[in-house]
């Protein structure tokens with residue numbers, strides 16, 4: 001999704017801006033640009049190619065300056081084209097970049113047109129640039145406070161003026177923005193990662209903040225117009241984490257990092273205790289009578305898996321809702337429910353809005369399972385468990401998913417304990433299994449050559465069906481999402497028992513049917529469903545394990561997982577599905593890490 005970098009310094013900041021954009025590339029974008037204050041004028045360069053191309057353009061034009069802003073754009077209003085790329089200018093005086101969506105842009109555009117402004121893009125962002133120019137008082141900080149009052153929607157902006165050469169002003173409402181503190185220089189960015197290597201002293205701006213960035217000082221006004229001090233946090237540099245190393249793609253690297261990511265996520269867990277979710281966890285867990293999980297995409301599927309665990313092991317009624325639906329639905333609030341948001345980024349707009357919606361309905365017992373310790377999600381929830389997957393660059397989520405599952409299983413055991421449903425023996429046995437997960441995943445990763453052979457066949461298909469039952473139905477959904485996301489093969493997942501209620505009509509010799517088939521209590525039912533597929537000529541690709549007694553035969557291809565893993569089996573079974581999607585996409589030659597139309601962190605609605 002869109003990314004922002006800004007800087008005010010006493011040195012040429014072009015390399016800092018460009019490097020910042022490179023660090024934000026993983027979020028997904030379709031154009032990029034940079035603007036600088038140069039000899040009393042605004043200068044810019046924009047491109048619909050990669051940031052590397054923009055870097056060349058900037059070097060060829062000798063674009064250098066002490067004050068500037070830069071942006072990666074993921075198109076919402078207006079096609080991915082140079083004239084729609086940010087920064088946007090207004091009358092040669094104002095330069096502005098924006099993340100988010102302005103909902104009243106049509107009304108504002110009409111008013112500004114009537115005031116004589118001409119528009120050269122289809123973006124909602126250009127409206128803000130002209131609005132700032134229109135209201136400009138000679139003091140940019142004051143003007144941005146006036147302008148943002150007229151905006152409806154979500155935004156993070158960075159703006160500077162030709163007439164105030166040593167100042168950048170930022171503002172946020174609904175989209176993240178941070179300030180990086182330097183020595184006699186200051187920075188703005190949509191994500192601290194953009195400033196890794198430049199500064200690790202970070203201020204997280206809050207909803208409604210407007211910041212005045214100058215070389216020697218930062219000045220913040222909050223949503224009520226009051227000057228406020230915000231805590232400066234030291235964040236770890238993520239520089240090493242975003243290196244590709246020996247891998248061909250980040251997604252591949254991240255799949256293979258899963259043993260390490262799970263080990264890190266479970267590090268220090270010697271026994272089950274509510275404290276691992278925060279100081280107030282015991283009191284909250286004692287009070288709650290149910291769980292409401294809110295999430296999007298892959299994180300939603302980890303929530304669906306957790307429902308099976310939470311109800312079966314902890315005996316706690318659990319509902320799982322897609323955040324973008326829940327936020328607008330008239331639901332019946334339960335103040336005694338534990339609201340659990342699950343998010344890799346902690347900045348997903350729909351999930352954040354769903355959390356705030358639940359809070360506004362009187363649901364104050366909130367917990368997030370999140371991979372970004374400093375994200376809005378963590379800041380806004382009463383309790384948190386930080387997964388330690390590390391930076392996930394590939395748009396297709398992999399290690400974030402398996403670490404979420406590990407954290408959600410810990411939540412299950414903790415609630416089971418608080419509700420008196422976890423004996424010491426069971427606790428010890430589950431913890432032992434969890435500690436063995438990294439080794440178990442390593443063994444699954446060794447199946448890669450067999451999966452590559454299957455991927456060759458998949459690459460020639462345009463449709464695929466994924467089946468699972470019980471705990472493994474969400475895993476089938478996740479497998480289908482991975483395949484469609486990066487290979488662009490149409491893939492759907494069904495609970496296998498639903499097959500005969502409709503999707504069986506799709507099954508022909510042309511339809512590969514991936515079946516997640518662990519040797520659990522549903523295996524015999526699943527085998528019957530597989531027969532239904534074979535009877536219609538469908539080709540089965542089965543991930544079996546342990547004693548599932550499924551063997552390779554005509555039209556039935558089997559890969560046997562090294563061991564059966566009981567309740568934790570979803571964490572193992574998702575891995576071959578990730579590899580299948582990755583190798584199929586590779587065979588089809590798609591852009592694995594940056595699939596078309598998608599962004600890593602979906603910070604707009």
Ligand code: M6R
Nearest residue numbers: 297298299343344345348396397
């Ligand atoms: O950062 P989040 O976990 O909140 O993101 C949620 C989804 O946008 C994300 O999981 C998305 O579905 C991935 N591209 C899936 O691979």
